[in-house]
Structure formats: structure tokens, C-alpha cells
Amino acid sequence: MRVSLNWLREFVDIDMSPEQLADHLTMLGLEIESVERLGQDIKNVRVGQIRSIEPHPNADKLTVCQTDVGDGQPLQIICGATNMKVGDKVPTVVDGSVLPGGFKIGRRKMRGVESQGMMCSETELGIGEDAGGLLILPEDVSLGADVVSLLELDDVVFEIEVTPNRGDWAGVIGVAREISASLGEELELPDIHLITSERQQAADVSSVTIDDEELCPRYAGRILVEAEVGESPAWMKARLHAAGVRAINNVVDITNYVLIETGHPLHAFDLDTLTEKRIIVRRAEDGESIRTLDGVERKLDRDVLIIADAKRPVAVAGIMGGEDTEVGESTQNIFLESAVFNPRFIRHGSRSLGLITEASQRFQRGADPAMARYALDTAAALMREYVDTDVLEGVLDEYPSPERPRQVTLRYLRTNEVLGDEVPPHRQSKFIQNLGFETVEETSTASTFRVPTWRHDVREEADLIEEVARLHGYGAIEPEIPKIARRGEDLAPEEMRLRRLREFVVGLGYTECITLAFGNPEDTKAAGLNGGAGDMVTLMNPLSEKHSAMRTSLLPGLLRTCAHNLNHGVDDQALFEMGPVYFPRDNQTLPSQHSRLGLLLTGRRRPAHWSEDDADMDFYDIKGYVEAILEYFGLQPTFRESHQTTFLPGQAAEILAGDKPAGCFGQVAPGASRAYEIDADVFVAELDLDVLLGIPRTPPQYRPSPPYPPYLRDMAILVPRDLPAGDVIELVWENGGELLQDVQLFDVYTGERIPEDKKSLALNLVFQSHEKTLSSNDTQAIWDRIVEQLQERLGAALR
Amino acid sequence: MKEKLETIRQQALEEITHAAESEALEQTRVKYLGRKGELTQILRGLSQVAPEERKTMGQAANEIKEAIASALEGRKRELEAKELEEQASRNRADLTLPGRRPRIGHKHLVSQVIEEIVDIFSGMGFQTATGPDIETEYYNFESMNTPEDHPARDLHDTFFVKDGVVLRTHTSPVQMRVMESTNPPVAVVVPGRTFRVDNDASHSPMFFQIEGLLVDKEVNFAELKGALMHFVHSFFGKDTAVRFRPHYFPFTEPSAEMDISCTVCGGQGCRLCKHQGWLEILGCGMVHPQVFRYAGYDVEEVTGFAFGMGVDRIALLKHSIDSIHHLYENDLRFLEQF
Numbered sequence A: 001m002r003v004s005l006n007w008l009r010e011f012v013d014i015d016m017s018p019e020q021l022a023d024h025l026t027m028l029g030l031e032i033e034s035v036e037r038l039g040q041d042i043k044n045v046r047v048g049q050i051r052s053i054e055p056h057p058n059a060d061k062l063t064v065c066q067t068d069v070g071d072g073q074p075l076q077i078i079c080g081a082t083n084m085k086v087g088d089k090v091p092t093v094v095d096g097s098v099l100p101g102g103f104k105i106g107r108r109k110m111r112g113v114e115s116q117g118m119m120c121s122e123t124e125l126g127i128g129e130d131a132g133g134l135l136i137l138p139e140d141v142s143l144g145a146d147v148v149s150l151l152e153l154d155d156v157v158f159e160i161e162v163t164p165n166r167g168d169w170a171g172v173i174g175v176a177r178e179i180s181a182s183l184g185e186e187l188e189l190p191d192i193h194l195i196t197s198e199r200q201q202a203a204d205v206s207s208v209t210i211d212d213e214e215l216c217p218r219y220a221g222r223i224l225v226e227a228e229v230g231e232s233p234a235w236m237k238a239r240l241h242a243a244g245v246r247a248i249n250n251v252v253d254i255t256n257y258v259l260i261e262t263g264h265p266l267h268a269f270d271l272d273t274l275t276e277k278r279i280i281v282r283r284a285e286d287g288e289s290i291r292t293l294d295g296v297e298r299k300l301d302r303d304v305l306i307i308a309d310a311k312r313p314v315a316v317a318g319i320m321g322g323e324d325t326e327v328g329e330s331t332q333n334i335f336l337e338s339a340v341f342n343p344r345f346i347r348h349g350s351r352s353l354g355l356i357t358e359a360s361q362r363f364q365r366g367a368d369p370a371m372a373r374y375a376l377d378t379a380a381a382l383m384r385e386y387v388d389t390d391v392l393e394g395v396l397d398e399y400p401s402p403e404r405p406r407q408v409t410l411r412y413l414r415t416n417e418v419l420g421d422e423v424p425p426h427r428q429s430k431f432i433q434n435l436g437f438e439t440v441e442e443t444s445t446a447s448t449f450r451v452p453t454w455r456h457d458v459r460e461e462a463d464l465i466e467e468v469a470r471l472h473g474y475g476a477i478e479p480e481i482p483k484i485a486r487r488g489e490d491l492a493p494e495e496m497r498l499r500r501l502r503e504f505v506v507g508l509g510y511t512e513c514i515t516l517a518f519g520n521p522e523d524t525k526a527a528g529l530n531g532g533a534g535d536m537v538t539l540m541n542p543l544s545e546k547h548s549a550m551r552t553s554l555l556p557g558l559l560r561t562c563a564h565n566l567n568h569g570v571d572d573q574a575l576f577e578m579g580p581v582y583f584p585r586d587n588q589t590l591p592s593q594h595s596r597l598g599l600l601l602t603g604r605r606r607p608a609h610w611s612e613d614d615a616d617m618d619f620y621d622i623k624g625y626v627e628a629i630l631e632y633f634g635l636q637p638t639f640r641e642s643h644q645t646t647f648l649p650g651q652a653a654e655i656l657a658g659d660k661p662a663g664c665f666g667q668v669a670p671g672a673s674r675a676y677e678i679d680a681d682v683f684v685a686e687l688d689l690d691v692l693l694g695i696p697r698t699p700p701q702y703r704p705s706p707p708y709p710p711y712l713r714d715m716a717i718l719v720p721r722d723l724p725a726g727d728v729i730e731l732v733w734e735n736g737g738e739l740l741q742d743v744q745l746f747d748v749y750t751g752e753r754i755p756e757d758k759k760s761l762a763l764n765l766v767f768q769s770h771e772k773t774l775s776s777n778d779t780q781a782i783w784d785r786i787v788e789q790l791q792e793r794l795g796a797a798l799r
Numbered sequence B: 001m002k003e004k005l006e007t008i009r010q011q012a013l014e015e016i017t018h019a020a021e022s023e024a025l026e027q028t029r030v031k032y033l034g035r036k037g038e039l040t041q042i043l044r045g046l047s048q049v050a051p052e053e054r055k056t057m058g059q060a061a062n063e064i065k066e067a068i069a070s071a072l073e074g075r076k077r078e079l080e081a082k083e084l085e086e087q088a089s090r091n092r093a094d095l096t097l098p099g100r101r102p103r104i105g106h107k108h109l110v111s112q113v114i115e116e117i118v119d120i121f122s123g124m125g126f127q128t129a130t131g132p133d134i135e136t137e138y139y140n141f142e143s144m145n146t147p148e149d150h151p152a153r154d155l156h157d158t159f160f161v162k163d164g165v166v167l168r169t170h171t172s173p174v175q176m177r178v179m180e181s182t183n184p185p186v187a188v189v190v191p192g193r194t195f196r197v198d199n200d201a202s203h204s205p206m207f208f209q210i211e212g213l214l215v216d217k218e219v220n221f222a223e224l225k226g227a228l229m230h231f232v233h234s235f236f237g238k239d240t241a242v243r244f245r246p247h248y249f250p251f252t253e254p255s256a257e258m259d260i261s262c263t264v265c266g267g268q269g270c271r272l273c274k275h276q277g278w279l280e281i282l283g284c285g286m287v288h289p290q291v292f293r294y295a296g297y298d299v300e301e302v303t304g305f306a307f308g309m310g311v312d313r314i315a316l317l318k319h320s321i322d323s324i325h326h327l328y329e330n331d332l333r334f335l336e337q338f
């Protein structure tokens, strides 16, 4: 909200610079987002009176005016406007004046005639949008007076962020009240001198009916007759402009003016357009509709509160008026409304109609029923003066159950316990009183206060403690490091394990990605995963189709990241993400959430180096990393072929950890790569961390290393080409006896000198004893047995 | 005899000095000290020398032998050094050529920042707690004293999964989950993903928060300030100024926002801090009694404080990153800078 300093000063004495005030307000909880100085660069613009208007000899659209600024000799000014007449007083710029934007005015010739200055429109003064004609000032302003001070153009505007709990701050008076309370200054609310006309009683002309007082606790109206709808005075336009509101006509401007001043929204109806001149506050009926002031035809239903006349909706209550009953130039008689509506209902209506207005925002925060009446009378008095209307005697004020003020007790000791400070009791109660609370009862240890009608937010003691803290100053409370009693049990032990795993994977050379945890069925299917309607947690209000559901796998995010980086010229990638995936769950309120680890490799095996040839990664790279990570978990997994369509057939595996499926890995199939616009060989893995972390781990038990040197022997065998190497190794182990300590496969060869259907495997067998240094004699028997078994069971032949 | 010895000494030292390579030096050694060497011969022949001279001659011969041996040793080192230097000049490592580096992985900046913040608080005694990303409206809003139609809900543009189930808009629901499952005292930090329907220059629909909650007998606002100032000084540096100003959150009362002096201008005013000199870092306050009532805690028995901060914003500020979207785009050229 934009609040003018001059306006604030009408209600409270402020003896500080605008910067100090901004800081002061911020530290009170009214966060100042910006401070704007108005009228700063307007210099020497004075009130001039037009003495004569003559046609310009060389231009049809210009006139030559003699304008007197009180210096004796009138100035000759060439002017393009047409709305002025002789005798009008206008803002006049003399030689050497400065206009907004630092625009300097000097003498110059226009079409051969000298112009010694300029007469201004409101746009040129920076106070409005009407550039069509000169700003005509009231007759009673004095000649030669400085226009800046006359119109209070020299102002400071604060942009204030009003928190949702403080509806009372959404008006100049509310802000002034806060300043007065914090400074211990008086808040000067002017008395309203409303002179009413006795020629008719308001109640004889119109009537107000509230259908449901729950939804509209108070509805007050006044009748104004014989109005002269026209322009507002310049000072009011300037104020509205400072507040960021466009001037429309004097009636609407006054309702806006009072809204800004009091924070209370008003609405003016053209009385003669109201059927039977009646006002009924009720829920809309299904099928009813209204064309609102913004020109939009809106369908209404039972959940929208409306103002109706005898026949039809004339306004969406507390949100926006209707076009049919709008006050316009032809309006003569006015129904002026000031009401209080149920905040929840307004919020609901505003959302369901998609219509957020100044009024709806204020009613949502809770209006002050007392202020409703004050605002009504203030506006009526202004209209009497500036709309030249008669205000009929009597108020149509329906307020069936006046709100009972709440009472809240504050214990002084409690305040100090909560704040960790020593605020003396008398200061505590003074702070609260300054804010407009009345003391109902006071003892040496506590006080009970009556909560003012504008403080909907104060409900219990904690709220009063906050008020004390605010006025005492948060900065005045000395910080102290809390002494925390250490609890025993760890609340999220898996967090630390995940964190260590992250370190480990980073140590393997992978860079961590964090992708948005959204997904969509199409992407999911493109990655070869289940993406049917029931397979994903979908969002009711997604930002886009791309983010229409929650992800069920980390792979789509990694593939997209890979594509992004390939597009930016990064060919070698080792990426990982650790994070949640989500699945719908039957008969449960919340979906399930699982931790996953995703890996992606593409490009060269090692960073390019001048000393060696590049080698691209392949299936056994991703497998090696998966093995390393499983070993980190202390697991000896088994792998079996995977047929998931994510992967290239024959280049994919499922991981089984202790018989539980724990993930998969392999080379990404061309179809999936294409879908993600990847033109490279990509290898991915996805591990289920819930499974891996869930496998109980017993501490590894120490095995002494043999003290004698190992006896090594290499074995080269030919085996059928499709025989898994694992079968060979397993067999060797089975027959190796106690002396066999290790078996390493160090070569796999197919090609020249090897039959088509065979492959050559080279194994290194490590024998070692705890008793002595071994020789070939000690191991020959084992060796022979292994060779024999290999031949017999696997059809292997020694080379 | 004496003269002969002296001649050998001079000759030998001369030859040693002039030996140009190890090979020649070795020949010199053999020539004088070898089994058939000149000096060896003399030493062997000492037995034929008259006994009265034998002692002095023996001494002299041994001295000469040591002198030659030491000269040989010295020259040998010199020649070795020279040969290594020659080798080096033929095969000198180019210090400007890159070494064979392993691939270096990088932890995501957000992870780094979360870990650093969590560590600071765990040093004060806070434990880590977590909760589900997809939450009930009850935990996300109601139990946090934000009932349906509360105006504060407008500030949270919420993703809905179905009626009553949302993507959590903040990490605060974990406060309630922890309090429901444990008795006071409670001291937790809660890092986690959060979501809001917002995607513009400064918002990402997914972002990270860290929540903190301390509940015990006699926890007060002074301690809230103390804990958070300790955090700021540890994370942003000792010279960072901190201020607390009143704000509004439904689940704390009194509530505050904490600002730190601008990380760019240090408080002088610049574009980043909108010329205010301060940057808003987090929201905090004393736990609202209504929240304790939802948790089943006795509001007269315990008090508490809570805070919540946006990890992303803190990461951006600390590392002068201009857009939150860099964090989740995962461009390697970005990730590898941290």
C-alpha cells in the first residue's frame, strides 16, 4: 500500500526524516519496500491568472494568453489547450522553472511569437493522467502562490507491505495510529461535521435488509440527493495520484479517498437505478448473474454474497459493484454504502470469481465495524462539500448484533519469560494502552484489556506479548545462545547415511544434480518406465503439462540434464541425483515416497589427456560403479538380465541385493535417447536406497591375512562363447579348497586364432597358506581338479 | 719408496680430478686401489721393508690410500650429479602440461548449503528430522494455525494432489509431526523440498527450506535471537550485521523476520538490497500457543521457537548467483563452480 507522509501528518505529529520514519515503521512490522519523493524536481511553478486570450496569428490551434503571476507585468504564454477562460487560475511555469523529470522551461518563440512560460495540465505536474487541458485551480487560491506547497506536491510516499493479520494497517489512519502508539504521541482523529438536510429522511427513501447477519454483520448507508457529478478538486487528485489511484469523478474519488484514509471500502450506487430503491444483502441464487464494473458478465451462485435491489444483483458484496448501478455523469441521487462483510465469504467469493480488488483484499483481512460508520460519515461530509449534494438525515444502519469487544489478560511475568527480557510492568501496560486497548482490570502482576474493534488479530496473551515486544523493540532484547538438552534417539538416522553415500559418489567422480521432482506420463513412458494414469501421483493444478505429476524415477530428470549439457558442448558426463520418487498408494491418504540414487555416464572414460588415446565408456563402466556402490553398502549383489525398455537389449541388468530387487542399470535404448534428444551412448543406473539402506548390516569380522607369500598361477582356457564368465569363476572357487585365496579374471578374448564359437579366458589364481610358503607341488592337485571340472562341467579346454 | 708413494698420490689425484665419466673413474680406482693396483702392490710389499721403516711407510701408504679413496668418492658423486643433470636436460617434465587427473565430482550447491547449515545447528544440539514431501492439508496448514480461508493461505500458492493432500508449501508441517511423536524437549532442524505454484525470475516451483524448532521449559525470544545470530555469524561471517523486525506468521507469536547486512554492499545500499542495506534471510518466532495445542503440549509448561529459511535464496546470496533457475537447470558448467 502507498501511504503519503503529508496525509499521515494530518493525524499524528511526526518529527523525523522520511528515512528515519521508514526505518521506524519497518522495525514496527510495517515493512517499507520503497520511499518515493514526489514534487522534488518541481521548482517555481506558481498560481497565475489568465487576463486575456487571443488567437495566435500564425497557428489555428494555439492561443496567445496574458497570464498574471502577481509580478505586475503579465507573461505572454502560447498555449495549445482550450479548456480555460479569462479569469481562470492555473499553474504557471515562469522562465527558469523546472518540471518533473528535471524538464527546464525557458523563453522561446513559437511560430514567430514569443512565449515567456507555460501553463500546466495535471500530467505536466506529475499528479494525474489528464493531459487534455490545463489544470484549473479553485478561484480562492492566491495569485503567485507556490503550486507545490498549495497542492502539497512536495510529499513522500511509502510503499508498505501490509501483513495479512493487520487489516487496520491498510489505511492512513491505521498507520498513523501505529506511529502514534510507538512514539507516545496523540492520534488526532478529526471530528466529522456532517450537516444533513431535513427535507426528507433517508429511511423514507430507501431501506436496507440483511438476509444473513453472519455474512454481513453491519450494513450502513446514506442517501445523497441532487449531486453534481464532476471533477474532484486538484488537491484530492494529487493525493489519489500519490496513493496510486486514478481519478474518475468526484463521487468515486471520494469513496477511494476515504478508503485510503480509513482503510474501509465504500461503494456508491446510483440510487435511481436501484429497483424500488431497496438494498438487500443476500447470497446469490444459482443462475443469477451480474455485469461488474470491469465490464465482465459474471455467473453467480449460492456461495457468493451479493448486494441486490428488489429484483437483481447490483454488486458482488465487498468485491466489485455492478455496471448498471454505477455512478456516472448523469447520476443525481446516490446510495452510499459502508458495510462489514464476513472475511471468509469474501475470500471465497473473490477466489471463485477470480476477482481480487482493493475492497476484497481489505474485507478479507477483517473490517472494523466502528470504522464503517466513521468512513461513511467522512465520505458523506466530503461529498456534501465537493459533490455539492444534500445528505438526507438519518442513517440506514443495520447492525443487528454489535460485536462484543474481546478481553485478553496479560501477565507481566509471562511476557518476560517469553521474551527473555525484563520489561517493567508499567511499560508493558503503557504500550498496550497506546495501541488503543482499554484497561479493564489491573493488578500488580497482570492486566486485562479490552481489544479495540480494529484488532481482529488479538485473541490471546501471546498476541499482547507480541505487541509489547514490538513497541519495546526486538533489537532491545539481548541475544543468548540456547542451552539445549541433548536427546538420545536419532530422529532421522538415514539422513546421515544418505549424506555419507553422497560423499562417496562424489568421490567416485560424479557431479550431483537436483532436478525438479515433477514428471509427466509421457516423459516417463519415453524413458521406458510405467507412466499410466494410475502409476503416478498427479497434480490437480500443475504449472504445465510437463510438470503434471510427481516423478516415479530419477532417470527422466537425469536424461534431460544430460541432453542439456550435451547441447552446451559438455560431452563427458558423470551425473548423479539422490532424491525422492513418489507412487500412489491405495487406501492411504498420502502417496509413498522412496529414496533413489540415479547415475548417468556418457562420453570418455577418463578426462581427455594428451598422453593417451580416448576410450569411451561402455556397459562395464556403469556396472563397475554400481558394484562399487553396492560394495560401499557391504553387499554382494547378483545381477540378472533386464528387459526394461529403457535399455538396449542385452546391455541391461537388474540388481538383486539379498534377493530383493534393488535397481537396474544398462545402456539407454535408442528410442529413449531419441525421446530425450540425446545423440550419444548413455549409461544409467537407478538404485533403490530404501532397499539398500534397509538391509541389516553386521559389522565385518576380521580375517587374518596369511603371513606367507602367495603362490600365483595363471590359467588360460577356451570356453563356449556364450558361457558366463561367472560360471567359470564360481567353479574355480568351488574346487579351490582352503588354499585358494583369490581368482582374478584378467583377460577375455575372442577373435583371431580362436574358434568362432569359443572365447578365451585368462585367470589368475592366488594360493596362499597360513602354514608355509607354497610351491607348485602343494597346489598341483587342486589345479588338476579345477581343470578337470572345467572340462567336464563347462566344456572348457586349457590353452 | 717414499718418493714413489708421493708420485702415486699425485698421479692418482690428478687422474681422479680429470676423470670425465664414471667409467674412467672406475678404471682409475682399479689402477691404484684394485687387487693388482699400484698402491695395493706397495702395501703388500711392505713386508719386505725394513722393520724400522715399516711402521712409518705403512702409515704413509694407508694415508695415501684413504686420500685416494676419499677423492674417488667425491669425484664419483660429482660425476653422478652431472650425469643426472644431463639426463634431466634430456627428459625434463613440462610443469605446464596437465597431470593425469581423476574425474572430480561436485556436490550440488544446494546440498552443500544444506549440510553446512544443518551442521551449524547440530553443533548447537539440534537433531535432524524429516517429513514427507506430499502432506495433508492438516499438517501443512491447519495444525500450523492456518485454517481454511485464513488469509495467510493466499501467500502460499499450493499444489494440490487431491482434496486434503498437497505438496508441502513449507517444512513447517514436520514441526507438528515431530511434536506428535516425541515429548518435549524437542530440538530439531528439518531440511527438505518444498513446493509452490510459482515460476518466474525469482521463484522455482520446487525449492528447499530448512526449518528449526526448539521446545522446552523456558525457551525465550532472546535464545531465538542467539541461535540465529550464531548461525549467521558462522555461515556469513562474524562481521555480518543482523536485525530482527516484527512480521506475521500464523504459527508463531511473536513473529519476526531476520535481515542480514547486504552481502554485496555491506549495508551501504546497492541494487541487490534495493538500496536498503539489508537482505531478508528467514522468518522466525515463538511457537504460537495454538500450535502447541494441536500438538497436545501444555502451553503453560513449555515455550518454544521456530524458524524457517529458504536454502536457495541463501545459496544465491552467498555465491552471487543471479537466478534461482541456475540451481535446478544442472548445467555442469554451473555445478562445477562449487
Ligand SMILES: [Zn+2]
Binding pocket: B262, B263, B264, B265, B266, B267, B268, B269, B270, B271, B272, B273, B274, B275, B277, B278
Ligand atoms: Zn546492498
